[in-house]
Amino acid sequence: MNAESAPRRNLTKYFNFWNFVKYGSLLLLLVFLVYPFFSVIIHSFLDSDGGFTLASYKTFFTKPYYYRTLWNSLATSGLSTIFAVLLGVPLAYITTRFNVYWKKCINMLIIMSLMSPPFIGAYSWIMLLGRNGLITNLFAKMGITTPPIYGFGGIVLVFTLKFFPYVYLYVSGAMSSIDRSLEEAAENLGSSKLKRVLTITMPVIMPTLAAGAIMVFMSSLADFGTPMLIGEGYKVLPVLVYEEYMSEMGGNANMAGALSVVIICCSTAVLLIQKYVVARKNYVMTALRPPIVEQLTKGKRILLTALCMLVAVIAFLPQIVVIVTSFIKTNGPIFVQGFGLESYEKIFYKLSKNITNTFLFAIIAIVIIIVFGMLLSYLVVKKKSKISSALDLLLMFPYVIPGAVLGISMLVAFNKKPLMLSGTAIIMIIAYVIRKMPYTIRSSSALLYQIDPSIEEASINLGVSPMKTFFKITARMMAPGVLSGAILSWITTINELSSSIMLYSGKTATISVAIYTEVVRSSFGTAAALASILTVTTILSLLLFNWVSKGKVSVI
Amino acid sequence: MSHSVKICNVVKRYDDFVAVNDISCEIKQGEFFTLLGPSGCGKTTLLRMIAGFNTIDGGKIYFDDKVINNIEAYKRDIGMVFQNYAIFPHMTVFDNVAYGLKARKVPKSEIEPRVLKALDLVQIMNLKDRKPSELSGGQQQRVALARAIVIKPGVLLMDEPLSNLDAKLRVQMRTIIRKLQRDLNITTIYVTHDQEEALAISDRIAIINSGRIMQVDTPATIYKKPQNTFVAGFIGTSNFMDGKIEQIGPDGVARIKLDAGFEFSIKLKKKYEGRVKISVRPEQFIMNDSGESGLPGEIQMYTFLGDFANYEVKLKNGQIIQANEYTKDIDFVREIGHKVNLGFNPEKVSIFNEEGTEVLS
Ligand SMILES: Nc1ncnc2c1ncn2[C@@H]1O[C@H](COP(=O)(O)OP(=O)(O)OP(=O)(O)O)[C@@H](O)[C@H]1O
Numbered sequence: 001m002n003a004e005s006a007p008r009r010n011l012t013k014y015f016n017f018w019n020f021v022k023y024g025s026l027l028l029l030l031v032f033l034v035y036p037f038f039s040v041i042i043h044s045f046l047d048s049d050g051g052f053t054l055a056s057y058k059t060f061f062t063k064p065y066y067y068r069t070l071w072n073s074l075a076t077s078g079l080s081t082i083f084a085v086l087l088g089v090p091l092a093y094i095t096t097r098f099n100v101y102w103k104k105c106i107n108m109l110i111i112m113s114l115m116s117p118p119f120i121g122a123y124s125w126i127m128l129l130g131r132n133g134l135i136t137n138l139f140a141k142m143g144i145t146t147p148p149i150y151g152f153g154g155i156v157l158v159f160t161l162k163f164f165p166y167v168y169l170y171v172s173g174a175m176s177s178i179d180r181s182l183e184e185a186a187e188n189l190g191s192s193k194l195k196r197v198l199t200i201t202m203p204v205i206m207p208t209l210a211a212g213a214i215m216v217f218m219s220s221l222a223d224f225g226t227p228m229l230i231g232e233g234y235k236v237l238p239v240l241v242y243e244e245y246m247s248e249m250g251g252n253a254n255m256a257g258a259l260s261v262v263i264i265c266c267s268t269a270v271l272l273i274q275k276y277v278v279a280r281k282n283y284v285m286t287a288l289r290p291p292i293v294e295q296l297t298k299g300k301r302i303l304l305t306a307l308c309m310l311v312a313v314i315a316f317l318p319q320i321v322v323i324v325t326s327f328i329k330t331n332g333p334i335f336v337q338g339f340g341l342e343s344y345e346k347i348f349y350k351l352s353k354n355i356t357n358t359f360l361f362a363i364i365a366i367v368i369i370i371v372f373g374m375l376l377s378y379l380v381v382k383k384k385s386k387i388s389s390a391l392d393l394l395l396m397f398p399y400v401i402p403g404a405v406l407g408i409s410m411l412v413a414f415n416k417k418p419l420m421l422s423g424t425a426i427i428m429i430i431a432y433v434i435r436k437m438p439y440t441i442r443s444s445s446a447l448l449y450q451i452d453p454s455i456e457e458a459s460i461n462l463g464v465s466p467m468k469t470f471f472k473i474t475a476r477m478m479a480p481g482v483l484s485g486a487i488l489s490w491i492t493t494i495n496e497l498s499s500s501i502m503l504y505s506g507k508t509a510t511i512s513v514a515i516y517t518e519v520v521r522s523s524f525g526t527a528a529a530l531a532s533i534l535t536v537t538t539i540l541s542l543l544l545f546n547w548v549s550k551g552k553v554s555v556i
Numbered sequence: 557m558s559h560s561v562k563i564c565n566v567v568k569r570y571d572d573f574v575a576v577n578d579i580s581c582e583i584k585q586g587e588f589f590t591l592l593g594p595s596g597c598g599k600t601t602l603l604r605m606i607a608g609f610n611t612i613d614g615g616k617i618y619f620d621d622k623v624i625n626n627i628e629a630y631k632r633d634i635g636m637v638f639q640n641y642a643i644f645p646h647m648t649v650f651d652n653v654a655y656g657l658k659a660r661k662v663p664k665s666e667i668e669p670r671v672l673k674a675l676d677l678v679q680i681m682n683l684k685d686r687k688p689s690e691l692s693g694g695q696q697q698r699v700a701l702a703r704a705i706v707i708k709p710g711v712l713l714m715d716e717p718l719s720n721l722d723a724k725l726r727v728q729m730r731t732i733i734r735k736l737q738r739d740l741n742i743t744t745i746y747v748t749h750d751q752e753e754a755l756a757i758s759d760r761i762a763i764i765n766s767g768r769i770m771q772v773d774t775p776a777t778i779y780k781k782p783q784n785t786f787v788a789g790f791i792g793t794s795n796f797m798d799g800k801i802e803q804i805g806p807d808g809v810a811r812i813k814l815d816a817g818f819e820f821s822i823k824l825k826k827k828y829e830g831r832v833k834i835s836v837r838p839e840q841f842i843m844n845d846s847g848e849s850g851l852p853g854e855i856q857m858y859t860f861l862g863d864f865a866n867y868e869v870k871l872k873n874g875q876i877i878q879a880n881e882y883t884k885d886i887d888f889v890r891e892i893g894h895k896v897n898l899g900f901n902p903e904k905v906s907i908f909n910e911e912g913t914e915v916l917s
């Protein structure tokens with residue numbers, strides 16, 4: 001070996017660009033993700049004087065007021081998951097296996113309902129079926145009383161309609177990637193069609209279905225806006241976390257911390273089940289010959305199309321309701337006959353700050369997400385090491401943490417010097433970056449896996465340094481993946497409620513926070529106008545996403 | 557002017573596994589040098605060490621008199637052609653070829669003529685504005701080649717550049733590569749596991765097995781004078797037969813008795829006693845209907861292959877031997893079951909020690 005030059009080489013190797021990125025991001029994640037998270041765990045074991053105690057946990061597991069919320073959360077999430085499967089699977093089967101009309105349109109409607117602002121569902125169903133709802137009043141005139149929408153039933157209805165798209169999208173993806181030969185083989189063996197579906201098709205898509213179902217469960221478990229609006233007396237965990245934290249003001253957050261730990265335990269358990277039980281047996285293959293799409297007679301075709309359209313439209317209904325109500329004339333907070341632009345006038349007059357906040361924070365967050373998402377996905381995919389797998393694991397962590405919990409942990413961690421961030425725009429932007437970066441990372445990683453390593457080597461070989469090669473070649477090739485991921489990050493950022501509601505202060509309130517407060521004040525017109533701004537931006541962004549990804553990248 | 561390359565006791569380890577085990581060889585300036593060996597023997601690993609994509613765990617590599625071990629890959633002044641071409645998909649053919657020149661800060665006015673000349677050399681001038689997705693495999697290969705030579709590299713490396721092409725195109729491309737390499741006089745290290753390709757294209761070949769060099773020689777010497785049984789068996793077809801040195805004279809002439817029942821004398825270059833292995837190529841046998849000087853056997857199988865016929869002959873000790881006979885030399889077919897006598901010229905066959913690691917003749 002070259003004794004004299006070896007140490008120098010190690011030194012330059014150590015200070016190269018990628019190590020800088022690697023250790024830099026690790027440091028940032030430790031400060032802004034791991035540290036807050038541990039702060040919350042530690043707080044959950046403290047009493048108000050700062051001594052160690054298990055009192056919070058004891059209270060939680062002994063007082064019905066607390067432990068019932070855990071049960072409520074599991075019950076609403078569990079039941080919504082079951083309904084989502086019952087709705088999503090047949091719908092996926094029909095649209096992938098039969099020649100129904102307007103498949104693209106049905107798909108788009110379903111994707112849009114998944115991407116809608118989180119509480120619009122609850123809000124709209126209240127507008128329709130609530131105490132003074134459109135349909136309620138209609139039926140009341142005919143002398144029929146509709147069942148109340150508030151509480152358990154309403155939460156399950158909204159969760160099911162909002163999250164069944166996960167099941168639908170996952171399963172229809174799997175359905176169309178089963179090779180034709182598999183089902184043909186069963187047909188040859190004389191199985192009837194139903195038997196074939198039950199014994200061949202279903203088992204093959206089972207792991208994918210499970211993955212979709214788990215997404216429904218986790219999203220329901222973490223959702224804050226829906227149960228807050230429509231739950232009324234029926235409390236679920238995230239709502240309790242919020243209320244506890246608000247009442248514990250002064251920043252102890254002991255009980256809220258304990259509740260957060262309980263939620264994280266639940267979702268981590270579910271995620272582990274998915275990783276070790278379900279993901280183990282994944283049979284989905286790339287279909288050489290995609291399955292046959294059955295040609296139906298005209299009558300049946302129209303019937304099935306109508307059925308699918310009905311489901312898609314009901315899922316999309318909240319957004320229509322919101323847009324329509326935003327144009328109804330109001331008198332103060334009360335709707336009156338006729339259409340007008342008062343609601344919009346009001347928000348531009350009163351709430352324009354929220355609108356600029358939303359877009360400003362989201363744009364800053366997205367720029368950071370794009371830069372870091374690109375570098376980090378490259379590290380994780382192409383520079384495998386212990387640290388990069390640690391980064392990978394940390395980056396997936398925000399999937400498990402509900403927004404309200406992330407919000408609390410950041411408040412607990414950053415409410416004192418040297419990092420006094422609570423109440424600032426910075427803390428909100430950091431929360432958005434951490435929570436929404438996984439979308440960008442996942443979609444850029446997917447693209448990176450397809451880039452042949454020798455392409456980069458070819459560039460290096462031609463005399464371009466590895467760092468320049470990354471920017472000249474790799475980054476360019478990753479661009480479509482990064483861009484489509486970034487659009488998803490963008491959509492979910494502008495619609496983010498659960499962490500914003502914990503972190504906002506008067507100056508930093510966003511549109512979603514304003515919608516929430518307006519609804520609480522029963523100012524439905526302005527809430528609808530604000531929500532319409534979000535919905536329209538979301539729809540436009542989704543169209544852009546479709547155009548950028550050319551249908552090659554899935555939103556989920 | 558391209559470099560000579562000197563590889564000295566080079567080692568590459570993956571944990572406990574030694575992929576390149578103490579390899580040494582010298583490649584002359586302007587030489588076409590081929591690394592040939594079975595899959596997994598370490599050819600790619602060695603090539604990537606020269607390119608700078610694999611670290612060197614032991615030994616040194618020199619370009620001319622300069623050790624390159626610690627020079628970064630992008631500063632090594634190497635042109636490389638990859639097995640899967642590695643064309644930049646977002647650039648046109650022209651921009652792909654110009655890429656290395658731009659990186660070298662070649663003046664703009666010079667770039668265009670040089671790129672066009674390189675494209676002309678590989679005969680794809682007309683495709684210069686195409687995107688890679690609009691090219692066939694063979695055309696992409698030409699782009700890769702043009703991109704590697706346009707920078708006038710000190711050393712040109714190629715890792716199985718033709719293995720993704722069909723047989724006819726492969727022959728066509730290898731002629732182009734060889735001609736180009738001669739005209740430009742670039743030191744070239746070429747990796748392949750196709751022995752026919754290696755024999756056809758190379759000035760010299762290094763045969764590698766399990767991370768070690770077995771022999772370095774010109775194609776003709778490799779074929780005619782294999783240094784060990786691995787090379788004899790890997791290049792072309794060889795029949796191996798066991799035997800024993802019966803007696804050895806003071807002049808070095810040994811009397812060798814084969815187990816299959818035939819004795820002959822030959823002058824050995826090395827002193828050796830005991831059991832030996834001899835290797836005879838199928839076309840080295842002289843087939844007779846009868847006669848004493850040769851191995852007696854019986855024809856088991858006959859395959860007509862146009863310019864020659866291949867026989868499987870069973871010897872007295874049960875061993876099956878491949879023997880070829882040119883069809884222009886005979887005008888009849890030897891039937892299955894026919895008794896024959898297989899003679900050979902002892903001067904032409906290879907005689908090895910018992911382990912097959914050393915040639916004696
Ligand atoms: N990154 C690695 N880690 C561990 N072992 C490796 C690695 N890369 C290569 N090897 C091993 O080193 C040996 C040599 O590999 P190499 O790629 O050089 O073979 P090769 O001669 O090019 O074969 P082929 O003709 O199939 O391309 C193989 O046994 C391979 O399994």
Ligand SMILES: [Mg+2]
Pocket residue numbers: 599600601
């Ligand atoms: Mg190889």
